[in-house]
Amino acid sequence: MYKYNDFDEAFVRNRxxxxxxxxxxxxxxxxxxxxFKPLRLKNGLYLQLHAYMLRVAVPYGTxxxxxxxxxxxxxxxxxxxxGHFTxxxxxxxxxPRLKDVPEILELLADVEMHAIQTSGNCIRNVTADHxxxxxxxxxxxxxPTAELLRQWSTDHPEFQYLPRKFKIAITGAPNDRAVTKAHDIGLRMVRSEAGDPGYEVIVGGGLGRTPMVGKTVRDFLPKADLLPYLEAIMQVYNLSGRRDNKYKARIKILVHETGLDEIKEMxxxxxxxxxxxxxxxxxxLLEMIEEAFAPPLFDNTQSLAFDHAQEAxxxxxxxxxxxxxxxxxxxxGIVSVSLKPIGGTPGDATAEQMRTLADLAExxxxxxxxVSHEQNIxxxxxxxxxxxxxxxxxREAGLATANIGLVSDIIACPGMDYCAxxxxxxxxxxxxxxxxxxxxKLEREIGPLKIKISGCINACGHHHVGHIGILGLDKxxxxxYQITLGGDGTETATIGERTGPGFDAEDLIQAIEAIIETYLGLREDTSETFLQAYRRVGAEPFKQAIYARPEDEARAA
Structure with a gap:
């Protein structure tokens, strides 16, 4: 892991x-x-429905x-x-009480953490493949790239007052686990024909009220050119992005209104x-950052204990x-710890559970x-x-739910229980x-299925890229609750398609059941996932299933 130097320590303490x-x-x-509002937002402090909320940065989730x-x-x-992992x-x-927030920030600084740039119209916390x-x-x-970007973007004088908030994600693998195509800038590590590592650069992704999949502006960017190229993107956005309407101020709107070819030229x-x-x-500095992420000293001792435990x-x-x-x-092995117990609040972990996780890591x-973007550890x-x-x-800590990637591994924003x-x-x-x-008792039979829920059009629950997306609105x-189907946040990213009129809360679960029953009935075999089946047959069978009741047919007409 990256360790603070004297500059980092002084910077955070001064803040x-x-x-x-x-x-x-x-x-x-x-x-x-x-x-006070602009001052607290620069330090990650929001005023929610019932109290203040402090958002703490976990750079690239580490x-x-x-x-x-x-x-x-x-x-x-x-x-x-x-705490709630996001x-x-x-x-x-x-x-938190307002008067206690400085003390909380001091405690964070003691362990090389902070809440800087977790809010505001700046470059937010850089995320990465978990x-x-x-x-x-x-x-x-x-x-290492994410850490370089964190240092470059923190308190960058030119990018503190952007037209709107700005989010960057990076993945180092062809299988995209960082939802790069739904970010303002997405970086995917690739290799040139000569085998040199570099980046595919994607610009203009985003969800919210105008969901868009990002577009590639460079198929291959050499690693040495990363910072000046990102400076160029940020300068184009800062000078040309709209400031007359906050709903149209994201770079995705600039790319859409200007056109990809012209944006690339700019x-x-x-x-x-x-x-x-x-x-x-x-x-x-680059060498120091690279060294900070050197692989641990692995113990390659082979053992049959793992296989025997599975058999027993x-x-x-x-x-x-x-x-x-x-x-x-x-x-x-890579162990994913689900923060989605059956009937629990997605992303929440108690203090005792956090300590258990710390003990296990140690x-x-x-x-x-x-921390994964899917709200697990x-x-x-x-x-x-x-x-x-x-x-x-x-198991002793209530953290052994075996559901990663299944129906109950749901992404959900805090919604109206907390958010203003x-x-x-x-x-x-x-x-x-x-x-x-x-x-x-259908989870295993259903197989991989991502349900994502947002409590408003801002889409903090990523519902647009859920295989089944749910958007809660006031009617x-x-x-x-509106339902979208067929969304995907991976390297084959797509925005889900709205099925039709929404459902009251009491009818929503029945509609979700109907969608999944339809999938189980039409899949070619047990190896065909929900997303694969949806892409093969389209939306119509699912729409027919959820609007099959007479009252729903009348509503959909």
């Missing part, structure tokens, strides 16, 4: 001291809420055990005993200018099938943890011989769906 003084002025009335234990301490001392690979605390450095299919670990012209004058980071324990075998992925080292995982480097012991500890922008609840819907399909004072 904490500055914000402490600003909070004191707000508490004593010297600052109005309107005056944590160590000390940091996870500090998050547990903050949850226990300053919140209600839990689709930005961050963690949110939903109940299997980075471990994945069998990886071309190169993307985290970027290339800016790149040529930028490249002539660009002074890249010193080689010592069907529950453990089920856990391995869904929650353990192939590692580039054959003696190891004892069995080379002291590394990852990853132990990226676990020796196969140790996975049975890890599983036993997870939400128009409907998300959490109860996720809880009802997971509970219902647990009752039906004449009543919660109403």
């Amino acid at each position: 904490v001291a500055e914000f402490r003084e600003q909070v004191e002025r707000r508490v004593d009335g010297s600052l109005t809420e309107d005056e 944590l160590n055990s000390t940091q996870m234990r500090q998050l547990a301490l903050i949850a226990e001392r300053f919140d209600k005993g839990y 689709t930005r690979q961050n963690i949110q605390f939903n109940w 299997f980075a450095g471990a994945a069998l299919d990886e071309i190169e670990d993307p985290r 970027i290339e012209e800016a790149f040529e200018r930028q490249k002539r004058d660009f002074r890249g980071p010193p080689s010592e 324990n069907p529950a453990f075998r089920s856990f391995v099938e869904t929650n353990v992925a192939a590692h580039k080292n054959p003696a190891y 004892a069995y995982g080379h002291d590394e943890l990852r 990853i132990l990226p480097h676990v020796r196969k011989a140790d996975i049975p012991a890890v599983y036993a500890r997870l 922008l939400a128009t409907a609840r998300s959490i109860p819907i996720a809880q009802q769906i997971s509970t219902r399909f647990d009752e039906l 004449a004072g009543k919660e109403n």
Whole structure:
């Protein structure tokens, strides 16, 4: 992992001291809420429905055990005993008191963490593949690039007041686990014909009220050109992006309204200018960053304990099938820990669970943890011989749900239970769906299926790229849920298609059941996934199934 240097330490401590003084002025009335708002947002502090919410940055989703234990301490001392892991690979605390926030930030600084640029019209927390450095299919670990981008973008004077917030994601593998095509800039590591590593650069992706799949502006960009090329993209956006309407201020709108060919030309012209004058980071810094992400010293001792445990324990075998992925080292596995217990709140973890995860990372995982954009926690480097012991500890902590990638592994935003922008609840819907399909005992038969739920049009639950997406809206004072089908957040990204009129909360679960029953009835065999079947047959069979009742037919007419 990257470790702070003296500059990093001083920068973060100075920001904490500055914000402490600003909070004191707000508490004593010297600052109005309107005056305080831009100051708190620069430090990741939101005012939600019931309380302040602090969003803590977890750059590219990477944590160590000390940091996870500090998050547990903050949850226990300053919140209600839990934290909420988000689709930005961050963690949110939903109940801090304003006067306590500076102390929380001090505790974060003690373990090389902060809340800078987790909000505002700036470059937000850079996200990455949660299997980075471990994945069998990886071309190169993307985290050194992500760390370079974090340093480049933090407090960059030219990009602190962009037309709108700006999000960058990077993956190091051909299988995209970072949803790069739904970001303002997506970077996919590729190799040239000569075998040199570089990047495919994707621009103009995004969800929200105008969902768009990003478009490739460079098939191959040499690694040495990354920063001047990104500077060029940012300059084009900063100068040409719309500022008259915040709903049309994202770079995706600029790409759409200007056209891809012209945008590419604008970027290339800016790149040529930028490249002539660009002074890249010193080689010592690049070497230091690369060294920080050197692979751990793996123990390649082979053992039959992993195989024997699967033979002896069907529950453990089920856990391995869904929650353990192939590692580039054959003696190891990547363990995904589900934060989606049946009937639970997606993404929530208690302080005690955080401590358990920290203990496991320290004892069995080379002291590394990852937060995934799917609101789960990853132990990226676990020796196969140790996975049975890890599983036993997870069971004791209520963290051994064997559902990664299945129906109950649902992404859901906090919705109207917390968020001031939400128009409907998300959490109860996720809880009802997971509970219902647990009752039906169909998860394994259904196979891979991604359900994503957003409580408003801002799409924090990524519903547009869910195989089944659910969008909660207010319809004449009543919660109403639209369904989209066929979305995909991977390298074959697509935006889901709306099925038709929405459903009241009490009818929604029945509609989801009808969709899945239709899939089970029309798939060619058990190997055909929901997304594959949808792409083969289209939307019509599913629409017929969910609008089959007379009242629904009348509503859809």
